[in-house]
Amino acid sequence: MLSEAELRAHTGRIQDEGYTILERVIEPELVDALVEDLYRIERRYGIQPAKNLFEGRKTVRIYNLLVHGKLYERIPVHENVLPLVERVLDPGCLVSSLSSIAICPGERAQPIHSDDQLIPIPRPHPPLVCNTMWALTDFTAENGATRIVPGSHRFDSHPVIGEQYDTIAAEMPKGSVLVWNGSLWHGGGANRTNERRIGIAMNYCAGFIRQQENQQLGIPREIAKGFSQRLRELVGYSVYNGLIGHIDKRSPMFLLEEDSPDARLVWDSHGSFLLEA
Numbered sequence: 001m002l003s004e005a006e007l008r009a010h011t012g013r014i015q016d017e018g019y020t021i022l023e024r025v026i027e028p029e030l031v032d033a034l035v036e037d038l039y040r041i042e043r044r045y046g047i048q049p050a051k052n053l054f055e056g057r058k059t060v061r062i063y064n065l066l067v068h069g070k071l072y073e074r075i076p077v078h079e080n081v082l083p084l085v086e087r088v089l090d091p092g093c094l095v096s097s098l099s100s101i102a103i104c105p106g107e108r109a110q111p112i113h114s115d116d117q118l119i120p121i122p123r124p125h126p127p128l129v130c131n132t133m134w135a136l137t138d139f140t141a142e143n144g145a146t147r148i149v150p151g152s153h154r155f156d157s158h159p160v161i162g163e164q165y166d167t168i169a170a171e172m173p174k175g176s177v178l179v180w181n182g183s184l185w186h187g188g189g190a191n192r193t194n195e196r197r198i199g200i201a202m203n204y205c206a207g208f209i210r211q212q213e214n215q216q217l218g219i220p221r222e223i224a225k226g227f228s229q230r231l232r233e234l235v236g237y238s239v240y241n242g243l244i245g246h247i248d249k250r251s252p253m254f255l256l257e258e259d260s261p262d263a264r265l266v267w268d269s270h271g272s273f274l275l276e277a
Contacts, residue, residue, distance in 0.1 A: 001079045001080060001083070002022075002025075002080055002083060002084065007083060007084060007087060010022065010084050010179070011084065011087045011088065014084075014088055014130075014179065014180065014181055016151075017150045017151055018148070018150060018151055018152060018153035018154075018180055018181045018183070018184035019148055019150070019170065019178060019179065019180035019181070019184055019186075020084075020178075020179050020180075021170065021172050021176055021177070021178050021179075022080060022081065022084070022176060022177040022178075022179065023172060023173065023176045024173060024174075024175045024176055025078075025080035025081065025175065025176065025177055026078070026080070026134060026175045026176070026177065027175075028174075028175060030074065031134075031136050031174060031175050033071060034071065034072075034100075034134075034136055034200065035136050035137075035198055037068075037069065037071055038062060038100050038102070038136075038198065041062055041068055042060060042062065042102075047060055047061075047062055048060070049061075049104070053108070053110075053111065054110060054111060054113075054161075056103065056107055056108075056110060056188065057107070057108075058103070058104040058105070058106050058107035058108075058191075059101060059102065059103050059104060059107055059188070060100075060101075060102040060104065061099055061100065061101055061102075062099060062100045063097070063099045063213065064097075064098070064099070064213055064218050064219070065098045065099060065100065065200075066095075066098055066215075066219055066223070066227075066235070067218070067219055067220065067223060070226075072098065073227060073228070073231055075098060075134070075200060075202050076095050076098065076202060076204075076231055076234050076235075077228065077230050077231055077234065080177075081132055081177055081179070081202070084179055085130045085132065085179065085204050088127050088130040088179075088181065089127055089128075089130050089204060089205070089206050089207075090206070090207070092206070092207035092208075092238070092240045092241060093130070093204045093205065093206060093207055093234070094204065094205055094206075094207050094211055094215070094234055094235070094236055094238075095202075095203075095204060095211065095215055095234045095235050095236075096129065096131075096203040096204055096205040096211045096212040096213065097201065097203045097211070097212040097213040098200070098201070098202055098203070098213070099200075099201050099213075100198070100199070100200050100201070101133075101188065101198075101199050101200075101201055102196045102197070102198045102199075103143070103144035103188055103189070103191045103196065103197040103198075103199075104191060104196050105191050105192075105193060105194050105195065105196070106191065107144060107188075107190060107191045108190050109147065109187060109188065109189050109190040110187035110188035110189075111159075111161045111162055111187055112147070112149065112159045112161075112163070112164075112165050112167065112185050112186065112187040113158075113159060113161060113185070113186070113187060114152070114153075114158050114159065114182065114183050114184060114185055114186070115129050115131050115182035115183075115184075115203070116128050116129045116182040116183055117158045117159075119209065122156070123155060123156050123157060123158065123183060124153065124154050124155065124156060124183065125183070127181050127182065127183070127206070128182060128183075128205060128206050128209055129181070129182025129183075129203070129204070129205050129206070130179065130180070130181060130182060130203075130204050130205075131179075131180055131182055131201065131202075131203040131204065132177050132178065132179045132180075132201070132202045132203070132204075133146055133170075133177065133178040133199050133200070133201055133202075134176075134177050134199055134200035134201075134202060135172050135173065135174055135175065135176045135177070135178070135199055136174065136198040136199055136200060137174055137195070137196065137197055137198045137199075138172075138173055138174050139169075139170065139171055139172045139173075139176075139178075139197060139199070140169070140171055140193075140197075141169035141171060141189065142191075142192050142193050143189075143191050143192070143193045143195065143196075143197040144188055144189040144190060144191040144197040145169040145170050145171050145172070145189050145197070146169070146170045146178055146186055146187070146188060146189065147167035147168070147169055147170070147186060147187050147188070147189045148167055148168060148170050148180070148184060148185070148186040149165055149166070149167055149168075149184070149185040149186065150168065152183070152184055152185035153180075153181040153183035153184045153185075154183075155183075155185070158185075159185045165185065167185075167186075167187075169189060170186075182205075204234075207238070207240030207241070207244065207245075208240055208241070208244050211236065215235040215236050216235070216236050216237075216252075219235060221255065221256065224237065224256055225256045232253065232256060233253075236252065237251070237252045237253045237255065237256055238251060238252065238253070239251050239252075239263045239265070241266065242263070242264060242265050242266035242268075243265060243266045246263050246265060249262060249263065249265060250262050250263055251263035
């Protein structure tokens with residue numbers, strides 16, 4: 001687990017540069033197990049690359065990984081990553097999406113973009129999205145390491161899709177994690193090698209905005225019942241700041257546990273006058 005000093009240092013880098021790299025923080029056995037299982041899923045479901053430039057015509061993506069087995073439940077709550085994300089957003093953050101991205105040989109560079117580009121509010125703004133890329137293989141400039149524009153999270157505009165920008169490669173060894181502010185300009189790199197660049201995109205958003213993948217509808221309730229308490233909260237069975245997401249004054253957790261306690265909502269607190277008309 002990252003120390004307090006390490007958390008402060010990495011948080012500072014994200015504030016200043018828009019990103020940071022956590023080197024070799026994922027257990028090697030977990031990395032290897034993920035690579036093996038992703039190949040299993042790809043074979044079982046016959047998953048093929050998309051037919052558009054953004055997703056990649058030579059890139060294999062597997063979405064909604066939490067429905068594919070207990071192995072993937074370890075990713076959103078990893079003790080070396082989640083505490084940093086909670087510093088960038090807050091502990092009420094949510095899983096926005098969880099997918100794998102395998103950039104195959106011959107793939108072109110992905111268009112530079114920002115992950116909050118479709119959220120219609122002016123830039124720059126406080127972090128609404130904090131995304132992470134787990135390196136399941138070494139990430140190099142030659143095999144498709146994520147390309148980034150340092151400091152671009154402070155720009156007052158989004159990149160123009162298809163335009164060329166000066167970028168650097170976020171190179172990192174297998175088992176490392178790239179963490180960035182969702183406003184950072186970035187994109188997957190071109191793969192000029194003979195091997196796949198395999199990563200896991202573990203993406204989070206603030207608890208008050210809509211998730212990229214609809215977790216409550218996309219994950220069968222019977223699967224969610226088997227999640228840990230923290231993972232249930234992260235996928236949306238929770239109430240943000242005592243208000244956002246409740247169901248008839250109850251936490252959505254009752255859908256998984258009938259005897260779950262009622263949520264303590266904002267109007268139950270001394271600050272309820274803030275909401276009076």
